[in-house]
Amino acid sequence: MRGQVPQTVTIAGSDSGGGAGVQADLKTFQAREVFGTSIFVALTAQNTKGVQQSLPVPRSFIEAQFASLADDFHIHAAKTGMLYDQEHVQTVADCYQKHSFGPLTVDPVMIAKGGHSLLKEEAIQTIKKELLPQTYVLTPNLPEAEVLTGLKIKTKQEVKKAATTLQEMGAKNVIIKGGHLEGKEATDFVLMEDSSIFQLSAPRIQSKNTHGTGDTFSSCITAELAKKKPFKEAVFTAKAFIQGAIEEQIIVGSGHGPTNHWAKLSKNITVKEGF
Numbered sequence: 001m002r003g004q005v006p007q008t009v010t011i012a013g014s015d016s017g018g019g020a021g022v023q024a025d026l027k028t029f030q031a032r033e034v035f036g037t038s039i040f041v042a043l044t045a046q047n048t049k050g051v052q053q054s055l056p057v058p059r060s061f062i063e064a065q066f067a068s069l070a071d072d073f074h075i076h077a078a079k080t081g082m083l084y085d086q087e088h089v090q091t092v093a094d095c096y097q098k099h100s101f102g103p104l105t106v107d108p109v110m111i112a113k114g115g116h117s118l119l120k121e122e123a124i125q126t127i128k129k130e131l132l133p134q135t136y137v138l139t140p141n142l143p144e145a146e147v148l149t150g151l152k153i154k155t156k157q158e159v160k161k162a163a164t165t166l167q168e169m170g171a172k173n174v175i176i177k178g179g180h181l182e183g184k185e186a187t188d189f190v191l192m193e194d195s196s197i198f199q200l201s202a203p204r205i206q207s208k209n210t211h212g213t214g215d216t217f218s219s220c221i222t223a224e225l226a227k228k229k230p231f232k233e234a235v236f237t238a239k240a241f242i243q244g245a246i247e248e249q250i251i252v253g254s255g256h257g258p259t260n261h262w263a264k265l266s267k268n269i270t271v272k273e274g275f
């Protein structure tokens with residue numbers, strides 16, 4: 001029998017199709033052997049073809065979910081995903097300040113791969129003002145990093161500048177994900193709290209089944225942080241986890257299918273220190 005196990009929470013939106021959002025996060029927590037709990041911020045009617053509808057959860061009910069978890073669990077690390085609009089971001093930021101759930105990973109989800117908006121535009125200011133100062137790890141993809149910083153990111157120097165800007169806004173560690181770039185490798189840029197930088201690369205896999213890659217990556221970081229793994233090791237494990245989950249494809253649905261949360265960690269990861 002196991003004793004106390006590391007406990008985590010995902011504060012995000014439901015994907016009825018099970019490939020992204022809270023469902024992807026809980027599957028990742030399970031695979032990485034931490035106990036996953038959840039706070040629903042929004043609901044989507046969604047499948048591998050796209051998002052058909054979305055709906056916010058009443059803010060008082062978000063507060064109620066925070067209170068229920070705080071009353072009974074020892075949450076060691078948390079993450080956010082789809083936060084819907086300005087009021088919901090504010091509620092999550094206020095609740096997070098009130099209840100201490102450990103290091104917070106913020107995946108600033110804005111637009112689903114299929115193009116459906118998951119965050120209203122006016123919420124971006126609230127994320128910057130209220131959430132980034134509480135953020136231990138920020139994991140934007142390139143377009144999200146551009147929106148948050150107002151910078152155009154094309155060159156390596158621009159990636160570094162954007163990461164530094166996001167750190168100045170309050171995020172302790174910043175990972176700018178390169179999944180949306182082209183080229184033989186999928187490379188993520190990491191700026192750590194102590195200002196050191198490294199890059200993680202893996203062969204880019206040609207696959208249409210990449211629904212929920214960002215959620216899976218950030219929830220794996222959260223799981224490792226809940227186990228008290230050092231930040232750098234947590235990021236490496238997350239990269240190996242998402243690579244395995246894309247490599248060992250499963251076929252579900254007829255559109256952009258989910259990744260495989262049962263897959264083994266991939267060995268195809270390289271770490272390059274500096275820039």
Ligand SMILES: Nc1ncnc2c1ncn2[C@@H]1O[C@H](COP(=O)(O)OP(=O)(O)OP(=O)(O)O)[C@@H](O)[C@H]1O
Nearest residue numbers: 141177178179180186204205212213214215217242
């Ligand atoms: N085709 C691919 N092959 C290998 N790695 C990939 C591929 N696509 C994404 N990744 C990796 O998956 C992780 C998530 O990155 P991505 O840029 O897809 O995030 P995201 O856009 O936030 O995802 P999502 O749209 O699901 O929220 C990163 O480590 C990225 O390098």
Ligand SMILES: Cc1ncc(COP(=O)(O)O)c(N)n1
Nearest residue numbers: 013014020021112113211212
């Ligand atoms: C509830 C929810 N959260 C996050 C995503 C982003 O995932 P993707 O960009 O792969 O569609 C999503 N589609 N739905």
